[in-house]
Amino acid sequence: MKISINRLKDFILLNQSSEEIADMLTQSGLEVEGIERFESVPGGLEGIVIGEVLTCEPHPNADKLTLTTVDTGSGVVPIVCGAPNVAQGQKVAVATVGATLYPKGGDSFVIKKAKIRGEASQGMICAEDELGLGESHAGIMVLDTDLPNGTPAAEFFNIKHDDVLEIGLTPNRADAASHLGVARDLKAILRSEVCLPSVKEFSVDNTSRSIAVEVENAEDCPRYAGLTISNIKVGPSPEWLQNYLKALDLDPINNVVDITNYILHDLGQPLHAFDADKLAGEKIVVKKLAAGTEFITLDEKERKLTGDELMICDAEKGLCMAGIFGGLGSGVSDQTTSIFLESAYFSPDVIRKGSQHHGLKTDASFRFERGTDPNMPIYALKRAALLIKEIAGGEISSEIVDLYPNPIADFEVAVKYRNITRLIGKHIEKEEIKAILTHLDIKVVDETEEGFRAIVKPYRVDVTREADIIEEILRIYGFEKVELTEHYSSDFLAEHPAKDGNKLQYRLSELLGGFGYQEIVTNSLTKPQYVEKAGYLKMEDNVEILNKLSEDLGVMRQTMLFTGLEVLAHNINRRQKDLKFFEFGTTYKKTAEGYQEDQVLALFLTGDKGSESWMEPSKKVAFPDLYSVVERLIEKLNLPELHMEIIHDAPFDYALALTLGKNPVGKIGLISAKVCKLAEVKQEVFYAELNWDYLLKKAAGLKKYEEISKFPEVRRDLSLVISKEVTFDHIKQLAVKAGGKLLKRIGVFDVYQGDKIDSDKKAYALSFYLQDNEKTLTDKVIDKTMGRLMQSFENEINALIRK
Template structure:
């Protein structure tokens, strides 16, 4: 937002230069990105400050709002400074029935307050030089005296104002309501927009005049022959304005302010300010009439502010008198108090202050964050294992990790369709499905014996309704499975992770199996599970599946769904034994190992081995050598098929070398790589194809 230094000085008496103001604004959380010097035609110098304001600080999105913050900061430091409020019209407002406009609000939740002003007997003409130069300094082009005053007030107070030609308002009625379906609205930017019941419009008795005060119709705009005008100043629901703006591609200054929230107590005073300026620049005698509709008044919120909380958060004791003075300078009223706390009322224009911690932030902002000394020592209180190793805490951490990888959590039914999954049922070894005696739905009369069934339903549902042509479906679910084994009814908790994609030509993410395996390994790494082994398994529902074992006990199964239930779609599934995973994590002890200060080096090795040799066998063979400089072994690529003997397959394996004592040079790494090659040739009869 651009702020004129000379304009700012109209509200606050300061004897400091623009550079000093820039530093103060940055200190109080309104960073100034740049300062530009400009000269008016009469050679008056001004400085333009480009201020970066966060979306929740609508109170500072105006010249007066920034002056108000500057005043609080300087006054606390006992500077000689005064804050002047913009002058408004206070004289008796004339009333003529002929031009009296009535306002009706039909949508109280969408339009919180609406203030209107009728001004008649005006002349549309060029603006005076002072007004043109003020607007020009912040990049606003002059239009005419009425529009320039409105723009001036918007940038002065941060309150949007719209204007209509009053002679175009049918039956002198302003109605704020939802638009009718299939209403076509030709706006002043020469675009015809189609409206529906979700759009809020400002209408007269017959037609819409404006879309929520954001943009007018061509008929209602003022022109050179306009003699009477109607000004509107409103407070709308920020969420509604955001939706309307995005839906109809409307980007105006009013939309920018409305969607961030404006002060409902300022709608009428902004019109009085507008009336004052119009009266001061017009050469004709003008008459005004204000009407204000506020169906459900909003009252300031009351917040409890504890002195000990301030001390604990800031780490510094601030005197009670200074706290009270800061609150007073911020126009935060103390409702009641005692020795331990204050009850304060926050003005409505501070939409960002809703909690006690927000008040403490305001105190710190004005007090000065630079006055809070930071200790040279960092104190950490170790958290007991019992706190972060509860199942709920572990679940939250791992679920957040999956969400960060782009997975979505689902909750599927515990019942499955017997007819749909008849080819997959009864496949489990020593596991029998449990049948419901009196099912609600005859199609769903079996308890699920795997989370995969519900996931397939969810995948199918999404493919039928959402276009996933260029992306994968990635879901996860935690839940119980139910089955019968040795005449006993059993239930067990599993974490299921699934990836599904349409079968197409291979591209970057051509191996979902390895991607899914990598996700599981990341979960293991987060859980502190490192010494796991991998073996090929014969899962009844998955092909080319592997099992990951910890302490020789199965913890996860990963593979591709055998039966292609969903046509032209591949499904890759991992099923983690949740109860076993939790028990492993809870038994793990936390040990701190410092990072090596020496760099890691990577080497890739492509080799040809017998088809019966798994990567895990290669992995375990090299690990047995107990080589302390090999920190990690990873499979990079795998291939079997054309251009290879039928009994052979190719692996590309990545080796990561790192020492805690020295930087490993190329000579040392080559020595270890030769040892690895020699071991693979001797034990596995491997043929080395390429080294990188």
């Protein structure tokens, strides 16, 4: 949101610099993200002065050039000029050496001392296009002025300067979405007063053009006001209004529309002007139209209404999506002579729903969907009407229609002094508290020793609870005034030490990046057909979107699989087939209790392991390639040993289910071709989906690395013949238990199944790595450890050990 410092000073007396104002606002909760300099002419004509041509002679070496001497106020300088109309005695605009010019339709350039055809030139006599003031390049500008030589040209041309604050407005501060709203905060900070422009001179000229107004749904439109203005002349806005809009990055359109935009950014009250001659039946009706009704908006797009949008209609048709966007045929044009000016308060819910469904985000919807001031419409209407009369002429030709059957009451909040002290962490004097609230337009009534009732005006939609009142007190009092004490405490219990989920996620992302994986971010919305056709997810678990943008984005995803497969398909279709992706995201599911959200880490692996070369042929990725990465992630999180179970559940052809204790952690496996085909992926895809919430909860923080042992590592191999039903995970658990702290790692370097052993058996060739961090291992210790391992395998899994 952009705020003009010049306009802000019209509301409240400010002697501070723009930087000081920005700092005050940031400290109070309106974070100023930057300050931009606005100039009505690029460069502000800095370095351009009024000069007088003293002499004018032909250039000795060029027929079309003239030698002049010009009094610039600080001296007489020679200037070579190419304009045909330069003459002695003229007052001209002179760009002095060092000035930067911003010509219309060209690049900026700096004026330097030069020699032109052998003659010195120390400046430039300017045409209007060279100064950015117009399009003409027929000759230099000859000025009609008595201003002394050396006067800055910006003074003559009345160049306007402004500092514009860029405020990062948080969603709760709808009240501050205007110059008036920001001035209110400064009022409380500076203990000053806000001055609103007077509308006392407002009067109705006649009642020759009354428009009937009917509101069918007072719940969605609690207040609707309007009036007619006749005999106006639509045209360009005056320079001051255009400069105001340009400073806020708005394009001037015409005087009527510009005034409605001015009021919106000035007071936070959106207005809309209808061409009164285009209103069928001389009537305005606020209602909802039937679902499927076609409506063409100002951007010339045809939109189908859902039936939930609030519409402004005449006796025959829809004119405008209330509070969101105008219709194509009812707005103000150059031919308009009479208007109906609307000023209303709409329910935030109905505006938000319509805006989101149609993807229309406008300055009006931004304010209405957050909550505007229900007490502002009439003042804003009068203020706009007076400006229109002043700028576009015309006469107010109707009484103000104001339909407000159920006025919105102020909020009443009970506040205890002891709670103010408790939550702020510092005692603030009662008189200070009351002064802060009074300057925030919050009344303090029914005060006792224990507390009071706060009466809050309804434009403060974010101040409805005691905690909100206390927050208002603190942000104006100043966070920096609350001293830190030697002893810290809080009103809540937390796990210690606290885990930084963002840090852990960042470190895992770094690790995955080191393995060659690229991070993707996919849409949480997906196609309902995936669940229907995949067969392993339940349709009734889908979280369906009520205001769908399209059927392809109709439900929230139950799994990260399908959105990731779409990314794979996109890349594969562009001949990028060797892919490693990961994504941290959220899955959504409907349950009997309501809705369930889970944070998930998904990994995708497909294609070849590496590029083909003369040294090594290409090789397809395999299950161990993905499993080893997951294993390193688990190790990085310093988690206890996971248990694994082979499964053949959809969507996998085969997979491992990972558990920690009795709790599922995730699955790793090969996605079935049938499921891949749903996303048009025709090559093998290995996929892992891990429960990030649970991993984060159980993680003991990032693994801390120990000093590398100075003592050598010993490897011993064993060959086991075991039942096919025995998994490597089971063997690994037995080995860890029997080997103790000396066993550092275990690996499989061969697996055999064939006619040399029984058909229900398999043979594993295992390597065991032993190391003592304190001393060199002896043969006796090594043999003893290996003996325990062999005994455990023989007793627990009936292993036949080839000795």
